Amino acid sequence: MARVLMKGTEAIAEAAIQAGCKYFFGYPITPQNEIPEYMSAKLPKIGGAYVQAESEVAAINMVMGGGATGTKIMTSSSSPGISLMSEGLSYIAGCEIPAVIVNVMRAGPGLGGILPAQGDYFQATKGGGNGDYRLLVLAPSTLQEAVDLTQLAFDLAFKYRNPVMILADGFMGQMMEAVEIKEYKGQDYDVVPWALGNMEKRGKRTILKSLYLDPGDLEHHNIKLNEKYKKMQEEEVRYEEFYADDADVLIAAFGTTARIAKSAIVNLRKEGKKVGMVRPITLFPFPYDVIKERASKAKHVLVMEMNMGQMLEDVKLAVGERTPVSFFGHAGGISHSVKEIEEKIREIL
Template sequence: MGKVLMKGNEVIAEAAVHAGCKYYFGYPITPQSELVAYMAKRLPEVGGLFLQAESEVAAINMVYGAASAGVRVMTSSSSPGVSLKQEGISYLVGAELPAVIINVMRGGPGLGSIQPSQSDYFQATKGGGHGDYQIPVFAPATLQEIVDLMQDAFDIADRYRTPVYILGDGMLGQMMEPVEFTERKAAELPPKDWATTGTRGDGGPKITNSLRLDPDDLEKHNNHLQEKYSKIKENEVRFENYLTEDADYIVVAYGTVSRIAKNAIKKAREKGIKVGMIRPISLWPFPEKPFYETRENVKAYLTVEMSAGQMVEDVRLAVNGYKPVHFYGRTGGMVPSQEDILAEIIKMAGGDQ
């Protein structure tokens, strides 16, 4: 299969099918409704099951049920809908159930707008629901990267028995680009001997549950989860360095904003400003290594986001006071332009060039 021109939301759906997802439960909300419609048509073609739930709350609990049976399952929504799913996501974490959750972010708070945003970063990377937990979060910048990351997302979910986020935005969901779906060698994953598939001579009934009334038992479980998160931090960090080798200044951006930032960086270099970019691909675990490797030599960092400033906190923690960390953000569905970012780079570098 060669390259095909597709819309972002449909790429997400088809990539999930290629990754072995045959079960989808969701509810339409702009700007990801095409993903729901695509799954409704596509999953029956591969022997799968699509079900439009009566609400986002119902959808995430259906995901819990399917994940308990050991199948590859996905749900998707946009910002307000993901907020409704948070209790169920915490239940998935507590029961250690693998699933993939898509958030095509829109402007908020509240119902906000249907325009692209990155203001759900805190929600995704800091847990989002109740309890001490983390979820791996991946932020693709191109539609082809969605294809590549989707297989990783399902594999990581199964390997660590955890939900995994794919965090996009309205631009990524609505844009069209050529993509190629290639078959990948199946990853070596642990058996799902915990799945609730009935008693078939394999040791008796299985139970999935997040309720632990004994405090000693719950603390042991939480310690186990923290050990799991340490392994994820060690093994699943992803990032891109762009022109950082000789950079005096570094822009930090993720998702679609990083694409705009690359063009601004090219313009800045034409003006003689040596600037590069660190692009986090895994938002959690956050890629601290490229900051450790650059903070001695660069003069300053500039974090650019479609938010009032959320990822910038993780950037400041990684830089740890070694150099200044500046911030530029647009909110409410406004997208920073190449000219906006270039002006901020020039300001960071000390004036007009």
């Protein structure tokens, strides 16, 4: 497929289809409605199914059921809808079922607004549902990256038998950009040993559950899950560095905010100001090491997010006391302008 101009939501949907996803369960919510609309038109034609669930609560449980048979499954929603899915995400992680969830973030809390935001960083990376579980969280910054990460998400979901979230801010969903969407086969994971519906092939039945009434069994289950999360931290950290190696002011930002920051960095570099950035692509696992390394050589670390300071906590954890960390955020659907970022950095320098 050649490069075509597409809207973010539709590009994500088509990327999923090209990665072999034939089933989508979802519930309408702004600003991601083009994903279910696209899926409802396409999936029945390729032998798959689209089901409009009665709620996000039901949608995520349909995803759990579909994933439980070892099938590539996706759902998408936006912030308040993801809140409703949190129960299901905990069960999916607890039962070790692969699934891909797209969150096109809008401004909160509560009903908030429908404009872009990044206020679900905590929800995505620190829980949302109950218990010790983790989502793999991928944060695209361009539409091409949204396409590539969506396809990668299916691989990771099956590699780890864990839910993977694409955490995209509203800009990612609503803007248009040229993208190339290739057919992506991904790795071939054998699901017969664990997936439901294979009793005949396997010769015995299987159970997918997260209930362990014996405390020893439940601790063992938690340890096993935790080893998996540790492996993700060892093998799946992804980030981009942008003029970070000699930066006096090191910016940490993700998603669209990072993209805006790039323009400011380019402008400031022309003035000879040493500004750079580390952009986490995986929010879990978080790139603590590179931020720690780059921050140790910088004079100042500036965290920018479209929220009131959430990733900030992880950056502080990485930087420690070595370098001062400050925060510049917007909320409510307001994004940073290149000009104000430049001013902010001139203040710091």
